[in-house]
Amino acid sequence: MTRRKRTQLAVEITAAVVGIVYLLPMLWSVIASVTPASALLEQPLRWIPSQLDFGRYIAILTPGGVGETGAGFLEAMGNSLFVAAITVTIALVVSIFGAYAFARLKFAGRRITLALFLSTYMLPQIALLIPLYFILNQLSLLDSRWGLILVDLALVVPFTLWILSNYFLTVPEELEDAARVDGCTRMGALWRVVLPSARPGIVTAIMFAFFLAWDEFLYALIFTSTYASKTLPVAIAEFSGRYTTDFGLVAAGGLVAALPPVLIALAFQRNIVSGMSAGAIKG
Amino acid sequence: MNLSRRTVLLTGGALAAAAVAGCSVTGAPAPAATTGSTGGKLSGTVNILLMKQAGWTEDDWAGVITKFNQTNPDITINPTFVAYEALHDKIVAAAAAGTFDIVLMDVIWPPEFAEKKMILDVTDRVPANWKTEMLGGALQAAEYKGRFVGAPQVPSTKLFFYNKDLMSKAGVDESSIDSWDAVMTAAKAIKDKGLSKHPIAWSWAQAEAVICDFAQLLGAYGGTFTDDAGKLNFNNDAGQQTLQFMVDSLKSGISHPGSPTFLEDDVIKALQSGEVAFGLNWESTFRDLNDTKASKVAGKMGVSATPTGPSGKRPGVNGAMAYAISAGSKNPDAAWKVIEFVTSREVQDPLAKSSMPNWIASFSDPNVVKINPEVFAACKVAYADSILRPQVVNYNKVSAILQVEIQNALLGSKTAKAALDDAVNQGNDALAG
Amino acid sequence: MTTRTIRTPRRHTSATSQVQTRFAWLLLAPAILVVFGVILYPLYRTVLVSLFDVRSALDPSPAFVGLGNYVAMLSSPSVWASLGRTLYFTVVSLIIEVTLGLCLALLLNAPMRFRWLFRTAIVIPWALPTIVNAAMWKGIYNAQYGALNAVLYQLGVIHDYVPWLSEPWRAMNLVILADAWKTTPLVAFFLLAGLTSIPSELYEAAEVDGLGWWKRFRAITLPLLVPAISIVVVLRTVEAFKVFDIIYAMTRGGPANGTAVISYYTYQTAFSDQSFGIGSAMAMLIVLIIAILCMIYLRLIRSSEMSLL
16 A cells, blocks of 8 residues: 555545544434434433334424424425525525626725625624614514515625625636627626636525525514514424423424525535635635 | 725714714604504404413414304404513514514513503403402412503412322322422432432523522522512522522532523423422423323322421412503404403313413312312412512513522522622612612 | 725726726615615614613603713623623634634545545534524533433443533533534635645645645645635634524523623613613624724734735
């Protein structure tokens, strides 16, 4: 075995150990979610349950009436998907236009505008909570998914704008110039030249936007009240209050709630690094 | 970000200029001149804010609403359930917008909500018979300064739950555990026999839960929260003995060391596992302990009123709640109609497994008592005497201070006396401010 | 924070630049609308409320107190204590996340087969929603059935289950650990992005010169990673200083206020105590401190002359 080969093997073993150790907490959640409730309370704990209990998943995913375990969970899941999907879509469209302006056009106030966008990131959500409540109330957008989309957009857009602006800068301007010589308008060039070459950046922006919208908790906690608009983080927080008597149920609910972002992360993981390296780091 | 400083200054300047021009401060909509009546209109939607834990379950509510609509088809009840921990903040956030017509309020909130004019005075609506036919403890949760600011939901206090199985294995007689001294002796016997490592579990997390347990013990030691002038005085001898009892029981390992992180649900879980013999908790706990799906001790549990302390008394902490009509309600008459219905005997009695009824007569009605005989028997004793947490406007602030100081004592970072002195000083400052 | 990364576009004549300006604002209008349309008015309200003695959202005419709320806030020991805890949370989080994140990034950048598998393992925690993460770790630390107790008990490290979240300082550290578990992958990916942008010729040259691994790391990797580290530090500082969700879901500030960070205390002051005036002043204080931290960072980075920022 060459030295290089030996090093590689050592790296692989380290990576395997680190990867497994890193996932242990989640592994336990998975086990707990299928261990019968009373077996979870045993001391010493038996790590491999003698029987598997998928009842919690069935209970959660069965549309249930008031008072049943699954009541509201699917609705909350639907709300989260709706809010995240629309927020991501709008944020992306809005940011693509804005990012193009930042990356390609010269105009007075460009830097200060970008700085203003980024500085909104410093605002804690609590600073806006009460006035936003009044505004949403006046617009009849309390306990509404569109109300959540409205406030989530203000959190998400600065981030996507930042990622995309930086990524667009890395797309060679010559490509665009060539397209415009061929008769493309600026928008045509954006659509046909810049966007296709900016795919990793766009994918990264989608990921960040989806995670932010899916994760958002405080606004949803205060602005929603029924399952007409309640999102998963709020449902899970209430879940763990109501069912602390069965951790397995909390684990099962949490794992189901984590599924969409995890799937997105798995699908797009290859792009994360390229999207970020060109977008955020290099400049 | 060399621009951000300029940015900050610019933004700041613009906002300051705008502030001078501003008129309404909070941006809250101007409160409608409400008389608390809509001329007897009894239709439309009534939004109710309720809680998920303890008491009636969401299932119970679904049944109640169906029943209500059989006689009141024109009123739609729209319930919203949130966790108790989120209830107060939700009421506060929704107050100005009038999102909810009826809110469920804890016995500790009427001064705050009434003084800030968040809820309506309903004294004129309350039937005369309530005063005489409802339990005093339940009424307390709806009253402020001699006026009704709500309607009693149900009475509530913390009962004492014990594992008969562990007791008989340790040779402890069920009838002997009538006082905290006897409970501690029994617990020690159970611990010494190795039947349980830590025989008592408490809900002493930094939350209202620890105040409830403290209140109940304070009552057993003959103490009170405030003196006649309304000043906090729980750093007196009784208060110190109470807190010392809590600290000692934790130090000796009789109490579960996880207690300072437990809420009521964790105590239920500890009892359900059979690892713990004793616990204080709300009435509906008995239902959860006998739930064979989650509980290993179904059928092995007993329940009684809280044990007596050195004072010979056993007041239970008043944990009743009340329905209040929010000041912003656009449909107060229909809301009151709903309240009348859900506080009536016909609705409350059948749900006695989840919550005791408001009505004195229910307690001597064999048809009602047989629904939940053990808890009725315990409550009959428990409701006879109660201790009320301070009825002050900024109760939450006082409570938060006391929670932290009790935990400081439990952790051993302060003596019981120092912790209570600090709590009383800060608390009285908060009351004055 | 990355205004410098935007290169100035090539010069144009003033006529085209006027057209460009109008076009640029047109393109930016939707973004400005959805962000500042939502933020500016509420922010103005909050600043206004911080100057009045507002104790109820229903109060139509609260008293103007000028900077009174700010004075009250700054003279409150609880505010300073919670600021101290927030600073502790921020600093310890950053140290853990950057150290661990750098190790993970180096590992991810090393030659190996099945890299995607390792990357998958690392990316999953980041995708977990904060509230789910909090509920999971709360279960792991649980005094009655927690996995941490079960592991240590069965390994013979402890002889009795430990209530891990029952002591203030320990609880804070364990909350930080739970938070870092989720956020370290993000840091690792940012740093990995920085690593992959370092030209491999530099390493080859260094190897020819006979430099060992550590020396190569010190001479090439670390200096060239400064921009990536800077961005991560700024991002994570802002996030950590605003931390709220995980505290709300795991400890609610307890035990004995041990995890009561400034955001949580602000929420409590505004909503639980209904001291909206002081609560708003505290929110402004958070903004101010974050802004100052960011400026200090950027000054340091710029003066080090190693940055692309």
